[in-house]
Structure formats: C-alpha cells, structure tokens
Amino acid sequence: MRVAEAFARARAENRKVLVGYLPAGFPSQDGCVAALAAMVENGVDVVEVGLPYSDPVMDGPTIQLGAEQALRQGTRTADVLRTVEAVAGMGVPALCMTYWNPVERYGVERFAADLAATGGAGLITPDLIPDEARPWLAASDEHDLDRVFLVAPSSSDERIASTTAACRGFVYAASLMGVTGTRDTLSDLGGALVDRVRPTTDLPVGVGLGVSDGAQAAQVASYADAVIVGSAFVRRLLDADTLDAGVKAAADLAADLAAGVRA
Numbered sequence: 001m002r003v004a005e006a007f008a009r010a011r012a013e014n015r016k017v018l019v020g021y022l023p024a025g026f027p028s029q030d031g032c033v034a035a036l037a038a039m040v041e042n043g044v045d046v047v048e049v050g051l052p053y054s055d056p057v058m059d060g061p062t063i064q065l066g067a068e069q070a071l072r073q074g075t076r077t078a079d080v081l082r083t084v085e086a087v088a089g090m091g092v093p094a095l096c097m098t099y100w101n102p103v104e105r106y107g108v109e110r111f112a113a114d115l116a117a118t119g120g121a122g123l124i125t126p127d128l129i130p131d132e133a134r135p136w137l138a139a140s141d142e143h144d145l146d147r148v149f150l151v152a153p154s155s156s157d158e159r160i161a162s163t164t165a166a167c168r169g170f171v172y173a174a175s176l177m178g179v180t181g182t183r184d185t186l187s188d189l190g191g192a193l194v195d196r197v198r199p200t201t202d203l204p205v206g207v208g209l210g211v212s213d214g215a216q217a218a219q220v221a222s223y224a225d226a227v228i229v230g231s232a233f234v235r236r237l238l239d240a241d242t243l244d245a246g247v248k249a250a251a252d253l254a255a256d257l258a259a260g261v262r263a
Contacts, residue, residue, distance in 0.1 A: 001088070001091060001092060001093045001119075001121065002093060002121055002146070002169075003046060003093045003095070003121050003122065003146050003169035003170060004169065005093070006045045006046050006092065006093050007170065007204045007225065007226070009045075010045060010225075013262075015221075015261055015262045016221040016224065016225055016226060016227060016261040016262075017045045017046060017204070017206070017225060017226035017227070017261065018043055018044050018045050018046075018217070018226070018227055018229070018254070018257055018258050018261045019044070019045065019046040019047075019048060019206055019208070019226050019227065019228040019229065020036075020039045020040075020044035020046075020047055020048070020229055020230070020233055020254060020257075021047075021048035021049075021050060021063075021097060021228070021229065021230030021233065021234075022035060022036055022039075022047075022048075022049070022050060022066070022230075022233055022234060022237075022250075023049075023050035023051075023052045023063065023066045023067045023070050023075075023234070024049050024050060024051065024052065024070060024075055024079055024080040024083040024084075025052060025069075025070030025071075025073055025074075025075025025079055025080075025083075026052070026066040026067065026069050026070040026075075026234070026237065027066075027069060027237050027238075027243060027246060028073060028243070029073075029075070029079055029082075029083070031237075031243045031246070031247070032070075032083055033083060033086045033087075034243070034247050035233070035237060035246065035247050035250045036049075036083075036086070036087055036090070037086075037090060038247045038248070038250055038251035038254070039233065039250055039251065039254040040087075040090045040091075040092050040254075041251065041254075042251045042252075042254035042255040042258060043254050043255055043257065043258025043259075043261075044092070044254050044257075044258070045092060045093075045226075046092060046093045046095065046121075046226070047087045047090075047092055047093070047094050047095070048095050048096075048097040048124060048228070048230065049080060049083050049084050049087060049094055049095070049096050049097065050063070050066075050067065050080075050096075050097045050098070050230075051077065051080045051096060051097065051098035051099070051102055052066075052067035052068075052070040052071045052075050052080075053067065053098070053099045053101070053102055054071065055099070055101075056099065057099075057127060058126045058127065060231060062231040062234050062235050062238065063230060063231055063234055065234070065238060066234040066237070066238065077102060077106050077111075080096060080098075081096075081114055081115065081118050081120075082118075084096055084115065084118045084119070084120040085118035085119055085120075088118060088119030088120060088121075089119070093121040093146075093169075094118075094119065094120050094121055095120070095121050095122050095123065095124050095146065095148065095169070096115060096120055096122075096123050096124070097123075097124040097126070098123060098124070098125065099125070099126065099127050100125055100127055100128040103123075103125075103136070108135040108136055108139050109135075109139050109142075111139075112136075112139035112140060112142065112143045112145060113139075113143060115143070115145060116143040116144070116145055120145070121145065121146050121169065122140065122145040122146025122147055122148065122168070122169055123136070123140070123145065123146070123147055123148065124148040124150075124172060125147070125148070125149065125150075126150050126172075128149065129149070129163070130149060130162055130163055130165075130166035131162070133147075133149075133166065137166065140168070145168075146168045146169030146170075147166065147167060147168050147169070148167060148168075148169050148170060148171070148172050149163045149164075149166055149167050149171070149172065150163075150172045150173075150174050151163050151164070151171060151172070151173055151174070151193065151197060152173075152174045152193070153174075153175070153189040153192070153193050155193075157196065160196055160197055160200055161200045164197060164200045164201035164203065165200070165201070167201065167203055168203075169203070170203055170204040170205065170206050170225065170226060171197055171201060171203050171204070171205045171206070172206055172208060172228070173190065173193045173194055173197060173205050173206065173207045173208075173224070174208060174209050175189055175190030175193060175207050175208065175209050175210065175220075190207045190220060190223070190224070191223040193207075194207065194223050194224055195223075204225035204226060205224055205225050205226070206224060206225060206226030206227070206228050207220050207223075207224040207226070207227065207228065208227075208228030208229070208230070209228075211227055211228070211229045211232065211257070212229075212231075212232040213232070213253075213256055213257070213260070214256035214257055214258075214259050214260035214263075215260060216260070217229070217256075217257045217260030217261050217263075218260040218261070218263040221260060221261045221263065227257065227260070227261050229253075229257055232253055232257075233250050233253060233254075236249035236250050236252075236253055237249070237250060
C-alpha cells in the first residue's frame with residue numbers, strides 16, 4: 001500500500017493520519033511484529049520500521065535503548081526487510097526509517113530493489129539531504145518508492161523548497177531542534193514550520209518529535225496532516241514486564257493517539 005492511499009483514506013474520513021514507529025528487532029523480531037500489528041489494529045495508519053544503527057545522531061535515549069537491544073540480539077538489514085514485509089501484509093504502508101550509512105553499505109540500488117520486493121512503500125532518511133541523494137533519487141524512481149526527507153525550524157526557505165520538491169509521500173517536519181523523545185509540552189515551532197512548508201508543496205505534512213498521548217496528538221493534528229510517534233511506543237515496550245504486557249501497552253497508546261488524530 002502506498003502512503004498516498006493512507007492520506008486519501010484519512011481525508012475521506014475527515015481526520016488526520018497517525019504514523020507509528022518501532023525499531024525492527026525490538027523487543028525481539030517476533031515481538032516487534034506483534035507490537036506493530038497491535039498498533040495497526042488500534043489505529044496506526046502508516047508504520048515506520050526503524051533500521052537499528054550504532055550511531056543514531058537524531059535519536060534520543062529511549063529510541064537508542066530500543067535500537068541497542070535490537071542490535072545486541074543480532075538484528076540485521078535482512079531482518080528489517082522481513083519486518084517491512086510483515087507490516088505491508090497488514091494492509092498499511094510500511095516505510096523504512098534509516099540513517100544513510102547502512103543503505104550505502106548495503107548498496108543503494110540493491111536496497112531499493114529489496115525494499116520494493118517486500119512491499120515497502122519507501123524510505124525516511126533523517127540525515128540525508130536531497131543535494132547528496134542522487135543515487136537514492138534514481139533508485140527510488142526506478143522502483144517507485146516514496147522518499148521522505150526532513151525539514152526543521154532552522155531550515156531556510158530555500159532549503160525547505162528544495163527538500164519538499166524532492167519528497168514523495170509526505171514531508172516530515174521535525175517540530176524542534178534536538179533529538180527524539182516524549183515531552184510534557186510540545187514545541188510551539190511546529191505550527192509555524194508547517195505554515196512555511198505549505199506554500200512549497202501539495203504533499204501532506206507530518207509532524208514528529210515529542211508526542212506522547214492523545215491530547216498532544218490532537219494538538220498537532222490541528223495544523224498537520226499526520227502525527228508521527230516513536231519514542232512513546234518504544235517506552236511502553238521498555239517499561240513492560242512481559243512481551244504481552246508491552247504489546248497491550250502499545251495497543252492502548254495507539255488507540256489513545258488515534259482518538260486524538262480523529263478529534
């Protein structure tokens with residue numbers, strides 16, 4: 001399923017899109033798939049499958065803990081692709097969220113071909129800018145994959161325009177300067193950033209970094225097309241005593257967030 005279909009369905013239902021993230025292989029390979037299935041069943045519209053990486057410059061401590069656990073258990077790129085395939089089989093778009101180095105090491109063309117073969121919708125690349133993305137632009141065109149680049153409050157108007165022009169699927173607006181993680185209050189920069197993005201593209205704009213509950217999801221959904229949540233899901237699984245308890249906690253959080261994007 002393509003990302004555009006998820007946004008079209010949400011528009012038809014007069015609501016916004018909920019995007020949920022977990023690192024592949026966390027808390028285990030099968031546990032990740034079980035948690036993602038529970039999240040989808042409870043309202044997540046688009047899934048980001050994280051590729052665990054040893055130098056995650058944008059990840060806060062919560063997501064780093066999840067990724068480190070996945071790496072200790074031997075999670076590799078092949079496992080990430082299997083997770084993407086499992087999510088695609090759930091009937092929702094599955095995007096791989098990855099830093100660029102693992103894709104280069106795997107081979108850009110090979111990664112694009114293998115991702116497309118699993119039914120993956122595309123890539124979110126937080127540390128790749130379009131100016132340096134020529135191999136990925138070509139490979140994503142060849143394999144009809146979405147490509148989601150990030151903009152931030154510090155981005156110049158020129159940078160925002162060039163970034164959104166290269167995006168396909170949606171634009172990821174990071175609502176604050178800093179690493180990922182839940183927060184008691186949300187940044188007030190998100191709405192202003194979305195306002196700067198809108199004139200440059202017809203693509204939907206998703207806002208991430210900091211959302212932890214349904215009330216905050218509703219706040220972000222008041223100005224963005226999608227609400228992106230990662231750390232809060234990882235935290236539910238980290239805090240659980242058992243896998244079943246973690247899956248239930250992730251499902252409950254998804255239901256709360258889904259109510260927020262429908263508010």
